[in-house]
Amino acid sequence: xxxxxxxxxxxxxxxxxxxxxxxxxxxxxxxxxxxxxxxxxxxxxxxxxxxxxxxxxxxxxxxxxxxxxxxxxxxxxxxxxxxxxxxxxxxxxxxxxxxxxxxxxxxxxxxxxxxxxxxxxxxxxxxxxxxxxxxxxxxxxxxxxxxxxxxxxxxxxxxxxxxxxxxxxxxxxxxxxxxxxxxxxxxxxxxxxxxxxxxxxxxxxxxxxxxxxxxxxxxxxxxxxxxxxxxxxxxxxxxxxxxxxxxxxxxxxxxxxxxxxxxxxxxxxxxxxxxxxxxxxxxxxxxxxxxxxxxxxxxxxxxxxxxxxxxxxxxxxxxxxxxxxxxxxxxxxxxxxxxxxxxxx
Amino acid sequence: xxxxxxxxxxxxxxxxxxxxxxxxxxxxxxxxxxxxxxxxxxxxxxxxxxxxxxxxxxxxxxxxxxxxxxxxxxxxxxxxxxxxxxxxxxxxxxxxxxxxxxxxxxxxxxxxxxxxxxxxxxxxxxxxxxxxxxxxxxxxxxxxxxxxxxxxxxxxxxxxxxxxxxxxxxxxxxxxxxxxxxxxxxxxxxxxxxxxxxxxxxxxxxxxxxxxxxxxxxxxxxxxxxxxxxxxxxxxxxxxxxxxxxxxxxxxxxxxxxxxxxxxxxxxxxxxxxxxxxxxxxxxxxxxxxxxxxxxxxxxxxxxxxxxxxxxxxxxxxxxxxxxxxxxxxxxxxxxxxxxxxxxx
Numbered sequence: 001x002x003x004x005x006x007x008x009x010x011x012x013x014x015x016x017x018x019x020x021x022x023x024x025x026x027x028x029x030x031x032x033x034x035x036x037x038x039x040x041x042x043x044x045x046x047x048x049x050x051x052x053x054x055x056x057x058x059x060x061x062x063x064x065x066x067x068x069x070x071x072x073x074x075x076x077x078x079x080x081x082x083x084x085x086x087x088x089x090x091x092x093x094x095x096x097x098x099x100x101x102x103x104x105x106x107x108x109x110x111x112x113x114x115x116x117x118x119x120x121x122x123x124x125x126x127x128x129x130x131x132x133x134x135x136x137x138x139x140x141x142x143x144x145x146x147x148x149x150x151x152x153x154x155x156x157x158x159x160x161x162x163x164x165x166x167x168x169x170x171x172x173x174x175x176x177x178x179x180x181x182x183x184x185x186x187x188x189x190x191x192x193x194x195x196x197x198x199x200x201x202x203x204x205x206x207x208x209x210x211x212x213x214x215x216x217x218x219x220x221x222x223x224x225x226x227x228x229x230x231x232x233x234x235x236x237x238x239x240x241x242x243x244x245x246x247x248x249x250x251x252x253x254x255x256x257x258x259x260x261x262x263x264x265x266x267x268x269x270x271x272x273x274x275x276x277x278x279x280x281x282x283x284x285x286x287x288x289x290x291x292x293x294x295x296x297x298x299x300x301x302x303x304x305x306x307x308x309x310x311x312x313x314x315x316x317x318x319x320x321x322x323x324x325x326x327x328x329x330x331x332x333x334x335x336x337x338x339x340x341x342x343x344x345x
Numbered sequence: 346x347x348x349x350x351x352x353x354x355x356x357x358x359x360x361x362x363x364x365x366x367x368x369x370x371x372x373x374x375x376x377x378x379x380x381x382x383x384x385x386x387x388x389x390x391x392x393x394x395x396x397x398x399x400x401x402x403x404x405x406x407x408x409x410x411x412x413x414x415x416x417x418x419x420x421x422x423x424x425x426x427x428x429x430x431x432x433x434x435x436x437x438x439x440x441x442x443x444x445x446x447x448x449x450x451x452x453x454x455x456x457x458x459x460x461x462x463x464x465x466x467x468x469x470x471x472x473x474x475x476x477x478x479x480x481x482x483x484x485x486x487x488x489x490x491x492x493x494x495x496x497x498x499x500x501x502x503x504x505x506x507x508x509x510x511x512x513x514x515x516x517x518x519x520x521x522x523x524x525x526x527x528x529x530x531x532x533x534x535x536x537x538x539x540x541x542x543x544x545x546x547x548x549x550x551x552x553x554x555x556x557x558x559x560x561x562x563x564x565x566x567x568x569x570x571x572x573x574x575x576x577x578x579x580x581x582x583x584x585x586x587x588x589x590x591x592x593x594x595x596x597x598x599x600x601x602x603x604x605x606x607x608x609x610x611x612x613x614x615x616x617x618x619x620x621x622x623x624x625x626x627x628x629x630x631x632x633x634x635x636x637x638x639x640x641x642x643x644x645x646x647x648x649x650x651x652x653x654x655x656x657x658x659x660x661x662x663x664x665x666x667x668x669x670x671x672x673x674x675x676x677x678x679x680x681x682x683x684x685x686x687x688x689x690x
Contacts, residue, residue: 164509167669170636174644214592217612217634217665247559249594250613267562268595289562291515299519320562324512 007141010072011204013316014240014261014283022308022315023071024339025144026332027244028322029064030076033329036063047092051078052125058132065141068336072142072205075133075198077126079148079209083157085122086113086190096161103160105172110183120193130201145203147195149210149245150187150228151221157183166215173224180224188228192235199239207242207264208232214247221251226258233259242285246321253277267292267320271310284311287320288335293327297334304338313344352486355417356549358661359585359606359628367653367660368416369684370489371677372589373667374409375421378674381408392437396423397470403477410486413681417487417550420478420543422471424493424554428502430467431458431535441506448505450517455528465538475546490548492540494555494590495532495573496566502528511560518569525569533573537580544584552587552609553577559592566596571603578604587630591666598622612637612665616655629656632665633680638672642679649683658689 005011010023030037040059044050051057060076080090080098090100104110114122133143148156156162158169158180172180195206213225225245233241243255244264255263256278265274265286274284292303308317317339323332350356355368375382385404389395396402405421425435425443435445449455459467478488493501501507503514503525517525540551558570570590578586588600589609600608601623610619610631619629637648653662662684668677 162509164507165636165666165669167636167639167671170634171639174636174640214613218615220634247592247613250615250618268559268592270563270595273595289515289565291510291512291519294512294516295519321510324510326512 005139005142005204007071010142010316011240013314014205016283016314018313019344021342021344022311022313022317022339024317024336025070025072025074026064026068026319026323026335027074029068029070029074029332030060031323032325033323033327033332034063034067036060036067047078051076051081054125054128054132057129058136061129061133061143062136065137068332069340070141070336072144073133073137074144074146074207075126075130075203077129077146079146079153079211080156081123081126082119082148082153082187082190082194085119085194086186087119088113088157090156098156098161100157100160104157104183107179107182110179110186113186114190115186116189116193119190120197123194123197126194127197127201130198130203134202142204143202144205144207145195145198146207146209147191149208149213149225149243150184150191150232151216151225152210152212153187153191154180154184154224155212155215157187166212170215170220173220177223184224184228188231192232195232195236199236203239205240205242205262206236207244207262210243210245210248212247213245213251214249216248218250221248222254226251226254229255229260230258244285256282262316264318265320271307271312271315275312283314283316285316285318287318290319290321290324290327293319293323293331293335295331297330300331300334301338304335305342308339308342350484350487350549352416355487355661358659359550361628361659363658364689366687366689367656367658367662367684369662369681370415370417370419371409371413371664371668371680372419374413374415374419374677375405376668377670378668378672378677379408379412381405381412392423396421396426399470399473399477402474403481406474406478406488407481410482413677414685415486415681417489418478418482419489419491419552420471420475420548422474422491424491424498424556425501426468426471427464427493427498427532427535427539430464430539431531432464433458433502435501443501443506445501445505449502449528452524452527455524455531458531459535460531461534461538464535465542468539468542471539472542472546475543475548479547487549488547489550489552490540490543491552491554492536494553494558494570494588495529495536495577496561496570497555497557498532498536499525499529499569500557500560502532511557515560515565518565522568529569529573533576537577540577540581544581548584550585550587550607551581552589552607555588555590555593557592558590558596559594561593563595566593567599571596571599574600574605575603589630601627607661609663610665616652616657616660620657628659628661630661630663632663635664635666635669635672638664638668638676638680640676642675645676645679646683649680650687653684653687
């Protein structure tokens with residue numbers, strides 16, 4: 001599998017091979033903490049234009065591979081490209097995050113959204129970004145693609161913005177479960193078509209971010225998130241899939257039953273506890289507290305080393321959440337260097 | 346214990362007596378969803394004046410007892426009265442929440458804060474509110490008092506506002522742990538003095554809200570939250586203590602080792618899982634998803650009944666978080682009525 005990739009440590013780990021050390025990358029590894037990123041970002045006025053510019057996307061995606069020496073690139077993008085491609089436009093409000101002028105509230109609203117292949121077609125700029133990235137990467141490391149989990153995309157499309165509780169989105173689950181399922185189905189179909197196109201254009205793995213899984217109860221998660229994750233896992237058989245459901249510790253044992261290969265962990269769970277719920281067969285990814293990177297490089301190295309010792313061999317080193325924008329570069333470097341110097345006994 | 350209270354179901358439950366049904370109250374049961382609350386709130390321009398008006402506080406506290414028939418009153422107040430009493434002023438920004446013009450960043454800042462009894466003295470309006478409430482309650486039900494857990498109060502005082510990550514507050518834990526402990530000690534002392542005064546003036550139980558416990562890792566929780574919770578538990582021996590650490594599922598087994606009587610649960614944990622971590626000796630409180638109350642009264646009754654059957658006898662019925670302001674009154678009534686009609690077999 002993909003032996004053409006020069007550094008295939010991540011792919012070998014995911015395939016269950018016995019590796020010498022865990023591969024390492026960081027969620028949001030391309031971000032404001034990197035000097036190149038800030039220059040690339042400054043070339044366009046707004047974030048959405050940035051995400052739609054294949055050459056800028058490629059430059060941002062490749063920088064951490066070159067500067068930090070991580071074992072994987074992750075295509076620079078945003079989970080909200082899917083609602084937009086389905087026809088639900090959003091704005092990014094300074095310091096507040098995404099805001100949708102119109103939200104989904106009725107069957108008519110759901111019917112007005114573009115379906116699978118039509119939505120996926122609207123995302124050609126992403127596929128062009130993959131091509132441009134592959135040109136720069138030159139097969140040095142594997143390229144990850146990502147999408148939001150259907151529940152998380154649903155949460156934004158119904159709530160209309162970020163939220164601590166997503167109570168309006170959850171309200172629909174309780175009041176109009178059939179409508180909620182209709183929307184989730186449509187998001188799922190678009191996501192599958194989108195991921196298939198990404199794979200077609202060259203990503204080697206995909207990760208699903210269920211960023212708001214943690215606001216659901218175990219019962220709601222089982223009804224409104226898991227089935228759609230599984231539908232995606234069953235439709236995508238050609239590359240490995242990672243599921244990262246932040247805050248949804250209570251669903252880990254169920255997620256472990258899905259047809260995915262890797263499970264992402266946030267920093268609130270110990271590796272031992274996670275393994276006991278997940279079982280032996282999945283690779284685990286994570287989970288250093290991103291705030292640990294505010295410590296000195298020495299402290300970061302110690303904490304990273306401790307984390308690596310707590311995980312077993314089926315591990316991809318990462319943070320438990322995306323890199324925060326005010327993280328010192330020296331700490332990110334200490335994190336990566338510590339993982340790369342580590343050797344399994 | 347407090348046999349003078351006419352409805353002492355909550356106190357008997359907390360004392361471990363064999364009761365006929367669980368007692369019921371709701372976090373934020375006095376709120377915008379109640380008609381009386383909206384009238385009381387309209388009498389003053391801002392929320393902080395409201396909290397400092399003993400007669401309005403008493404009226405707001407008593408309304409849910411009279412209107413909903415809950416088994417306990419909880420003194421209407423705010424956890425941020427403590428930073429203010431310590432000398433750190435804050436503003437409430439419309440739709441954004443609390444904002445502190447100055448935050449705590451140095452030993453000088455910590456030294457400038459008022460200590461225990463001086464801070465507690467500044468909260469006389471709370472004690473007057475208790476007196477006014479007791480006059481209205483006329484010993485009908487027990488009165489709960491509450492405070493923020495030291496970590497949660499620390500989080501606001503260092504971060505300066507609400508936050509999804511509290512990354513600035515956590516930054517201090519990693520970068521300046523000794524400074525963090527100095528501030529946590531001072532908050533703890535003020536909280537103990539404050540709770541002692543509240544008890545002196547007549548509250549029958551106290552609850553500590555560790556609302557931001559869930560942003561910590563297990564290791565940080567053990568270092569920066571648990572020891573201060575325990576210090577409070579050891580200082581307060583005259584009334585039962587409830588600890589509600591929202592999102593901190595990973596710390597439940599440790600919290601169960603503290604000298605507290607009741608442990609609050611959010612809606613992400615099943616009663617069975619919680620009991621297995623907490624052990625046999627503590628009373629559990631919670632944990633219906635507050636969004637479940639968006640359902641019809643019939644759906645709420647079903648879900649509440651299911652929840653009661655999953656808990657054992659050592660249970661106080663409540664939500665897993667405060668009542669959301671747009672909750673229909675009819676659903677709150679269905680929740681309370683279902684618990685009151687329930688009988689243990």
